[in-house]
Amino acid sequence: MASDLRRVTRALISVSDKTGLIDLARALHGAGVELVSTGGTSKAIADAGLPVLDVSDLTGFPEMMDGRVKTLHPKVHGGLLAIRENPEHEAAMLAHGIQPIDLLVVNLYPFEATVAAGKAYDDCVENIDIGGPAMIRAAAKNHGDVAVVVDADDYALVLGEIAANNGATTLATRKRLAAKAYARTAAYDAAISNWFTKELGETSPTYRAIGGKLAETMRYGENPHQWAAFYRTPENRPGVATARQLQGKTLSYNNINDTDAAFECVAEFDPARAAAVAIIKHANPCGVAEGGSLVEAYRKALACDPVSAFGGIVALNRRLDAEAARAIVEIFTEVIIAPEADEDAIALVAAKKNLRLLVTGGLPDPRAEGLAMRTVAGGFLLQARDNAVVDDMALKVVTKRQPTAQELADMRFAFRVAKHVKSNAIVYVKDGATVGIGAGQMSRVDSSRIAAWKAAEAAKAAGLPESLAKGSVGASDAFFPFADGLLAAAEAGATAVIQPGGSMRDDEVIKAADEAGLAMVFTGHRHFRH
Template sequence: MPTELRRVERALLSVSDKSGLIDFARALNRLGIALVSTGGTAKAIAEAGLPVTDVSDLTGFPEMMDGRVKTLHPKVHGGLLAIRSHPEHQASMLGHGIAPIDLLVVNLYPFEATVAAGKPYDDCIENIDIGGPAMIRAAAKNHNDVAVVVEPADYAAVLSDLEAHKGATTLTLRRKLAQKAYARTGAYDAAISNWFANELGDTAPAYRALGGALAETMRYGENPHQWAAFYRTPDQRPGVATARQLQGKQLSYNNINDTDAAFECVSEFDPTISAACAIIKHANPCGVATGTTLGEAYARALACDPVSAFGGIIAFNRKLDGATAREIVKILTEVIIAPDADEEAIAVIAGKKNLRLLVTGGLSNPRASGLSLRTVSGGFLAQARDNAVVDDMELKVVTKRQPSEAELADLRFAFRVAKHVKSNAIVYVKDGATVGIGAGQMSRVDSSRIAAWKAGEAAKALGSTESLAKGSVVASDAFFPFADGLLAAAEAGATAVIQPGGSLRDDEVIKAADEAGLAMVFTGHRHFRH
């Protein structure tokens, strides 16, 4: 037998997730492997009619302190950590009656699920596993001799190895399992430490741990020469990470990034008030609109920039219907994401085999707290996600002219969209729909001019000679440092402006707005999105 093979004589099983447990235990028993187990796991195995030794019989100590102490014992950890080829280790095992444990199967107390369910503090504490991570780390360290399994998904691979090698595991498999084991305990501890930081209100703990579970390996990243993978975190806000893909080919790295941007944007709009649609290209909105129906909202969003919408991502805030789906499939679309879709819509979209359809079961809460992360050379930046909502802001009119009620509604709409446009951001809105968007420019005046040009192009596409910006309102994600950007908006036909304010030249900008007959409001909140 090659030296890298290690025969499994004894397995210790202690799991909170019992899916597949009995079939796995039965297969181990058929291979002649002795089973040792704890608590509820031992009971389940025994009830299935399989021979099993309770860990208390192995250690000579009963489970105590409500199960907090049961595997923290030399007869467990010695059995896991002993190097089989080390004479002194073998002597210690013989001298203290420690039997080797060759296979460890442990999954951890459901701490993440307990937190996600909103359980009380004490319940969360009780679901912090101690013995499990200790055993997992011990077995993983000694992977030259011991195989460690941390989730049911790996049962099949272990059985395949055992059956192929007459009850032995290969070093290749044991190393893979060890890596996964340390990653699992790392992600588990990250969830616990971040929960503690949140409970303490500590936004900048001395150490910030990150962890996630692999959702899928991607074909490539932002570009074909970059590898990529998609990971899910314990944050279960509805969105692209929690959505069910009903059809279409695999999502790409860019698809996921853009779809997330689309769904976060459309989630700003309350579905009980109006239907809403957001069309995204390269993580920027190219059209956002509301309507009495999804079909109306889609048509109005598309009219803002029909050229850029080609090959884009579409997000809705209500259940997708068949009539709207029939309109969408008239042009190339990469992804559709919505809270749900009816059978007719699903059937229509099925005719486009590459078009992905995702349903989330709900909208993302724009006011929810959470972390926003970005890597930099040698580290990463962490900040609170931008959960400021314009409806919660106290708008201050700073010009002589007050905005009308219709203008005020559009101003709020425009600022809501500007939050999701890359800086520098300028957004023109008219009657609950974007009519021109300028994104990602180094100069705010350039964003104003681009947005105005877009509004003119959109008008031409509709067969009109008058820019859609005529009679619109405009939002800026940050203050106007000079009056030139504001004047560019006035020249385009905007009648009212919403911006954070706070520039040293606010007085100059307000004066320019008054001279141009504009109404202007300050929000006191900036929405930079770099």
């Protein structure tokens, strides 16, 4: 036997998720491996007619304290941690009747699923696994002799190695399994610590861990020279991470980023009020609209910037129907994401084999609490998700002229969109549709002018004589530091403006609005999005 091969003579199996358990146990038994197990796992193996030694018979102690204490014993941990070719360890094993355990198969109590199901505090605590992580860490530390499996997806790998190596595993595989095992316990502990942090109402604990499970290894990242991978976190939020892809080629890194931006944006619009569509390009909206139907909303959104919409992401707040699908596929689109899709719509999209269609089963709640993270050199920034919603804000009219009901409705619409436009953001809206968007500029006045230029270009594309911004309302994601940005909106044709307020020069800006005959509303909330 080569020095890095270790024969598997005894396996300890203790799994909460019993997927594939019996096939694994049967294959190990067939390879001459003695099976040791616990509780329900032991019963399942025995019920399948396979010989199994209960861990309580191995240790000489019964399971106790509602199963909290069963594997925390020297005969378990000694069997996992003993270095096989170390004379002192061999002597200790002999002296204390400890038998080696060469393979550990453990998956943990379903803590993440218990939290996601909204169970009570005590139920969540009872689903914090103690013995499982302890055994996993012990086996992974001693990977020179012991193989540890924490994922049913790896059963075939281990069985294949045993079959190919006369009952043994290789060191290379044991190292990979150990690395995966430590990552699993780290992600598990991260879920527990973050749950405790939330329960305690803390926002800045001394230590913060983030864990996720690989969803996909990607061909490359934002650019072809960057590697990338997509991980899912325990957060149960409808969106690109939880969606079913019904058709189309694999999503790229940029597709996922843009699709998330699109779906979060369209979720701001209540489907009970109106159908809504958001078209996103490079994580910025290039058109958002409401309508009596999805196809009406789509055509209004597309009219805002038909050039940028080419190759974009389309997000809908209602079930995709055939009429909307037929309109969307008229131009090249990368991704469509919706809560659901009709069979006729799915068939229409299927004609475009590379077009991805995702269904999520629901919309994310824009008011829900959550975390947003960004890495920096040597660390990461963590903040609460921006869950402020304009419908919950106390709007304050600060000008002499009061906004009309239509202006007020459009201002709310515009502020919902501005929340999802990269800062500095200016958004022009008319009749429930964006007509010009200025995003990501260093100067707010430049954003105003770009949005106005976009509105003029959109009018030309539609064959209209004047800018779409004429008679619109404008929204700014942050206050106007000077009156120039506001005046640029007035020059573009806006008749009313919604903004957070809070500038040292608010009085100057209000005066300029009054002189221009604008109605202006303050929200008291800023929506920076960098």
